[in-house]
Amino acid sequence: MTIQRKELLITSFGMFSLFFGAGNLLIPPLLGYNAGDDWFLVTIGFMITAVVIPILGILAHARLQGTLFDFGKKVSPIFSLVYCILIYIIAIAIPSPRTAAATHEIAIFPTFGTSSTLTSAIYFSLVLLFVLNRSKILGLIGKFLTPFIVIMLLAVIGIGLFSTEFNTGISQFETPFSIGVLEGYQTFDAIGAVVVGAVIIVSLNFKNMAVEIYSSKRTLIRKSGFIAGFSLFVIYAGLISVGAYYSSEININAELSNDMQRANLLRDISISALGDFGNTVLSILISLACFTTAIGIIAGTADYFKGLLNNSQTVYSITAILASVLGFAIGQLDFNSIIVVAIPVLLFIYPITIILILLNVLPEKIATPLVFRAVVFITILFSIPDVIGFMSPSETLGFITHYIPLSSQSLGWVLPAFLVFIISVGVELKMKKSI
Structure with a gap:
């Protein structure tokens, strides 16, 4: 079966957008800012865990074309079951609510001054609406939301780089490469790969994607993975370099929490690049990037438990509702609190995920x-x-x-x-x- 260019672009854009969330946008600029003249070493380390490993995860999905359970079943069925449940609980308890917290703190509260409860309620109501109409997820995200996100990101990066004098500060890192690797954990991209990859597989099973043969699916997923990976590489490298080159022009308050440092730095860069309109652009960017990631996480979780319990659509809907309610509850916390909780969890689950991805590619x-x-x-x-x-x-x-x-x-x-x-x-x- 011949893969149409339209299907390839929609799948690639959809994959990129399901990956690209709050951490992906906020972490790289501050990383580059603190790395200063070592920004290139930090970028290499960051790319390993934020781009290379996740894309290998997509390639593993292209080969397996099953569910997340298939990633760990060679260890043992019990291990794989426990691992899957842990991954999905972590996904809906940390990165999904984190997208709502980031949206509120950076895009909603500075503009409207509303409560985090209202933001979280509206946010996850919309997420749930999209997830319950999951057959349209990939097409809608791939056709409309992602191109808009990419264009705005490239505008901020491109104009930002041409507006600076290309002077970097002194690095604050003793081991920039390993710092980059560990900061890549915070993007959740490796976990996203095993979760999002399953969403892609299920989406391709719908007739409107017109991809049914194993070899065609594998080719489509692999090509889309490489395109999404290259896009992530360009965006991450651009955001890190912009942060590094603006380190001599922008001063951030070291007493602020990391999340506010990230937000203020990105806001200042956007305004420097695009003027006052940059603040509006940043708010839209954060909202869309976070929103599409939350959709992918909750849809992937609902898909898994649906398959685990006799392919029941009722189970899919109940799981999606519960995940959205949990996201609403935790999403009212501040962004930094969620990150602090996430670090020890990531130090344990991320290495296991990386190893399972690498072994499934071999x-x-x-x-x-x-x-x-x-x-x-x-x-x-x-x-x-x-x-x-x-x-x-x-x-x-x-x-x-x-x-x-x-x-x-x-x-x-x-x-x-x-x-x-x-x-x-x-x-x-x-x-x-x-x-």
Whole structure:
């Protein structure tokens, strides 16, 4: 089946927009601002966890063409079930409400002065309306919302870069590369990849997308993934570089919370690039980017539980309603509070997600169940000190992590996982030869 250009563009734009939410827009400029002359190293690290890993997740979905359950089933069905439930609970409890909090703090409250309760109620009512009409999600987002978001983003970045003198400040980071990697966690893009990828798969099953054959779906998803990934790369690199080059022109109050620093910096950059109209542009950008991400998260969660319980449309609707109610409740918190809660959760679940994505991209003859189990187990084991160390630093834990490479950068799981992968693949190949 020939893939039409229209289908490719709609899917690519839809995928980009489902990825691009609050953190994706707010985090890069402040990251570049603080990185100063090290902004390029920070960008490389950021791209690994915010672009490369998520796109590999989409490629894994293109290969599996199932649900999130398929990502972890080689470890064991019970592990995969627990992992899926954790991922979807995290998705609807942190990144989804975070989009409402960001919309209120940056776009709604400065303009209208209304309460977060009203914003959250209206926001998730609209999200629920879109999710319950999920067959139109991909087309509507891909045709209308995303092109508008991309055009405005490119305008802010392009005009912003041409309006600056290209002077950067001194870097505030001792390890800019690892800081970039960890800041990429905050975008939730790897988790978004496994959630959003499932939404894309289900959307392509609708007749109006006219894509039914496995090979055609795989090609469409892979091509769309690369286009969405390249778009994310351009936007992220642009936002980080703009933040770095404006570091000598814009002063932000260091006493403010990180979320307000991010918001004020992006607002100042927008106004510098587009004048007073820049504030309006930023408000619309934040609202649309957050809104499309929340739709993708809740639709993905509802899809999963629908499939888990006999493909029931009633289950889909109930899950969507419950997720929206939870989003409404948590979305009334401030953006920074949600991020503080998210960090230890991400330090645990993100490494597991990255490993599952990487293993599912590899050929099956390499990524066997034995390899899956060994690598995932060691990843979980070495992620625990990172979480404990963040939540309650102690001298005893410091003594232990001192001997774990990269542990001081909260990446202590990387080398052990890689070594166990090499060893387990070697053992698997030796066992096959001896048969």
